Amino acid sequence: MDRILVNGGRVLKGEIxxxxxxxxxxxxxxATILCRGAVTLKNVPMIRDITSxxxxxxxxxxxxxxxxxxxxxxxxxxxxxRPEAPYELVKTMRASILxxxxxxxxxxxxxxxxxxxxxxxxxxxxxHLAGLEALGAEITLEHGYVIxxxxxxxxxxxxxxxxxxxxxxxLVCAAALASGRTILENAAREPEIVDLADFINxxxxxxxxxxxxxxxxxxxxxxxxREYSVMPxxxxxGTFLVAGAITGGRIAVRPMRRVWLASFxxxxxxxGVPVAVEDAEERITVSPPYRFRPxxxxxxxxxxxxxxxxxxxxxxxxxxxxxSVYHETIFENRFMHVAELRRMGAHIEIxxxxxxxxxxxxxxxxxxxxxxxxxxxxxxxxxxxARGRTTVTRVYHIDRGYERFEEKLAAVGADILxxxxxxxxxxxxx
Ligand code: EPZ
Numbered sequence: 001m002d003r004i005l006v007n008g009g010r011v012l013k014g015e016i017x018x019x020x021x022x023x024x025x026x027x028x029x030x031a032t033i034l035c036r037g038a039v040t041l042k043n044v045p046m047i048r049d050i051t052s053x054x055x056x057x058x059x060x061x062x063x064x065x066x067x068x069x070x071x072x073x074x075x076x077x078x079x080x081x082r083p084e085a086p087y088e089l090v091k092t093m094r095a096s097i098l099x100x101x102x103x104x105x106x107x108x109x110x111x112x113x114x115x116x117x118x119x120x121x122x123x124x125x126x127x128h129l130a131g132l133e134a135l136g137a138e139i140t141l142e143h144g145y146v147i148x149x150x151x152x153x154x155x156x157x158x159x160x161x162x163x164x165x166x167x168x169x170x171l172v173c174a175a176a177l178a179s180g181r182t183i184l185e186n187a188a189r190e191p192e193i194v195d196l197a198d199f200i201n202x203x204x205x206x207x208x209x210x211x212x213x214x215x216x217x218x219x220x221x222x223x224x225x226r227e228y229s230v231m232p233x234x235x236x237x238g239t240f241l242v243a244g245a246i247t248g249g250r251i252a253v254r255p256m257r258r259v260w261l262a263s264f265x266x267x268x269x270x271x272g273v274p275v276a277v278e279d280a281e282e283r284i285t286v287s288p289p290y291r292f293r294p295x296x297x298x299x300x301x302x303x304x305x306x307x308x309x310x311x312x313x314x315x316x317x318x319x320x321x322x323x324s325v326y327h328e329t330i331f332e333n334r335f336m337h338v339a340e341l342r343r344m345g346a347h348i349e350i351x352x353x354x355x356x357x358x359x360x361x362x363x364x365x366x367x368x369x370x371x372x373x374x375x376x377x378x379x380x381x382x383x384x385x386a387r388g389r390t391t392v393t394r395v396y397h398i399d400r401g402y403e404r405f406e407e408k409l410a411a412v413g414a415d416i417l418x419x420x421x422x423x424x425x426x427x428x429x430x
Contacts (some may be wrong), residue, residue, distance in 0.1 A: 002399075004392040004406055006383035007415040008365055012249035014412035016240045018404040019045040020071060020230040023308075025194040026095045027169040028230060029053045031196060032059070032075040033102035034176055035203050039225040045233065048400040052093040056085050059101055080107065084415070087113035087144060093400075094118055097125055098166060104137050104148040112146045119372040121331040127160055127167035134158035135182065155180030155219050162211065163188040163301045169196055175217035176205045179261045182217040189213060190302040191260045193325035195231040202226045234260040237284065237403060238309040239377050243409065244286045245273040246316050248383050251412060255282035263305045264313070271295045271316055284352050294322035294359070297322060301332050304337065309380035311337040314357060318346040319385065321359040328353050337375035340368040344386055365390040370397040384414055391419075 020043035030053065032039045046068045053062050054073065062077040074347065083103040083165060088346040090096040094115035105111030115125065129139045137150040152317065155178045160167060168188040173196075175182035187193070187209055197210030203226055208216035237253040238261055244251025244303055245268065258265060258277040265275050266285070272291040277284050295317065299307040307330040317324035318341060328334045338348045344366050347358040365388035370376030383390030392398075395418070398405050406416045 001393065002395050002397050003419040004380055004398070005417055005419050006390050006392070008363075008381060008384055008386040009414050010247060010384070010415050012244050012247045012251050012384070012409070012412045012414060015252040016408050016412060017256055018232040018237045019043075019255050019286070021045070021192060021195065021233040022047060022049055023190075023235070024192040024232075025050060025230045025375045026053055027098050027173070027192065027196045028059065029073065029075065030098035030102055030169075030230070031200055032057070032149055033062070033077045033080065033106055033175050033227045034173060034200065036078060037227060038063075038223040039075050039203070039398060040072060040226065040227045042229040043232070044071050044073045045403045047078045047403050048396065049093050049095065053095065054088065056089050056096045056099060059086060059089060060084070060103070062134070083322075084111040084274070085110050085113060088197060088223055090115055094123060095166065098173075100128065100146065100148055101132065101170035103130065105153055105174045108151055109147070109149045111145050113145050114141070118377040120334060121335045125167070127162060128162045128170045129357070131158045131160065131167055131171040131184075132174055135171070135178055137174070152170065153178035153219075157183045157185070158160070159185040160187060162186075165193065165216045166188050168193055168215070172200070172207060172215060172269040173195060175219060176200050176223070177209065178219040180219055182219070184211050184215040184217070187215045187263055188301060190359055191231065191234065196367070199228045202228050227264065228390040230258060235306065235308045235374070235381075237261065238264050238306070239312050239381070239402070240408070241268065241275075241284065241286050242312045242316055243289055243381055243384060243414075246319070246381060248288060248290060248414070250285065250287040252283050252285040255403060256284045257282055258284065263303055264309050265311065266430060267295055267305055273316075284391040292316065292320040294320050296322040296325045298327040299336075301330070307331060307334060308374050308378050310334060311374045311429045312381055314355065315341070315378050317357040318348070318363065319359055321363075322356040326355040326357065328355075334349070334372075337378045340375070340379055341382055342388070343368060344382055346382075346419045362387055365392040367393065370394045372399040373397050377405070380409070381414070383416075384409070
């Protein structure tokens with residue numbers, strides 16, 4: 001299993017290229033099931049979760065061509081014959097559930113293994129299923145699978161009890177080909193939902209209101225394939241902006257837009273990190289002088305502070321004098337990075353769903369273990385500022401959501417490398 005080795009203390013400087021968004025590419029790949037013929041997606045990040053979704057599409061019978069160097073994926077779903085996503089694939093990536101809506105919309109039937117929980121929480125799909133029923137699907141659960149069936153989905157009204165990102169995506173896809181109009185209330189407003197709607201509309205769909213809590217979808221007869229480029233990954237961008245700030249350096253991320261990260265950038269500002277936004281150039285920069293101040297962060301659905309940047313932001317607070325407080329309101333167990341940060345010397349107390357961080361003068365490098373995608377990234381960030389060597393194991397978590405993570409950091413001055421075997425350890429020196 002690969003490990004990432006990092007020697008702390010380097011000041012990062014430079015511009016980091018941001019890859020396509022994992023959380024936009026996944027629902028868009030699932031939505032290719034709605035299209036007749038071959039659809040080419042550009043700016044697709046070459047990461048493990050994309051590989052998993054491609055495996056799911058191939059299992060369904062789709063033809064998928066992946067051109068890694070060009071970050072391009074071409075999908076032809078016309079010959080999908082088996083509308084079934086099996087357990088061994090779904091267990092590796094819960095986002096596989098996103099094929100359910102498109103399958104029942106095009107083939108009248110979808111059978112997907114129930115995703116089960118994961119490290120950050122139980123993550124049920126009750127809202128996905130209630131929404132599909134509101135569109136006329138018949139839902140049955142058997143042997144750990146969910147089956148959704150309908151001769152022809154019909155437009156309907158559904159108010160989501162919680163603005164679930166995945167449920168909104170599944171329902172937008174299902175409604176795109178339903179007969180009649182669908183209204184989704186209390187829908188998720190994340191930028192990735194807008195990207196999905198833009199993709200479907202580019203194929204001839206009729207979706208309006210994406211990005212607001214009320215989305216209207218006029219069902220259309222079919223969708224014709226048109227090339228589409230995925231939006232950049234705002235969570236990757238936020239991760240690298242924290243890396244720049246905590247090392248005392250100057251880091252720009254590009255392409256990125258303020259509107260996709262407004263709440264996070266406001267929090268950086270409150271934390272004493274000067275942020276420069278050049279929207280015309282689609283570039284965001286953090287640069288000294290840094291006078292870190294304690295912050296109170298409450299994760300929330302968009303446009304609130306993204307839960308996917310909670311662990312990374314906490315690393316900034318770990319060395320900030322005073323007490324910062326992090327309230328995780330989206331997932332029930334998203335503080336796995338805390339125990340590992342403590343082993344590096346951080347002072348963090350968990351009380352209920354809040355983490356109280358008291359700044360310490362320094363962190364010490366250690367061997368730490370990743371447990372979920374964003375916690376892993378946070379541990380690498382901690383390694384950038386710790387004294388000595390940090391070894392992060394189980395980096396397959398990082399590979400799920402970050403393209404060339406350590407290469408991009410090394411390119412702006414980090415003393416970091418991926419240890420595929422012991423030989424590298426010697427190369428790292430003391
Ligand atoms: C998406 O997950 C993202 N994943 C997550 O990113 C992100 O953390 C999350 O949205 C919140 O922003 C992808 O887009 C592939 P939710 P999703 O449905 O769709 C509860 C990362 O690191 N819920 O909005 O699964 C659920 O248990 C990943 O890139 C129900 O109760 O998130 C959770 O507590 C991690 N019933 C909350 O809602 C449902 O039917 C948010 O879940 C659905 C969700």
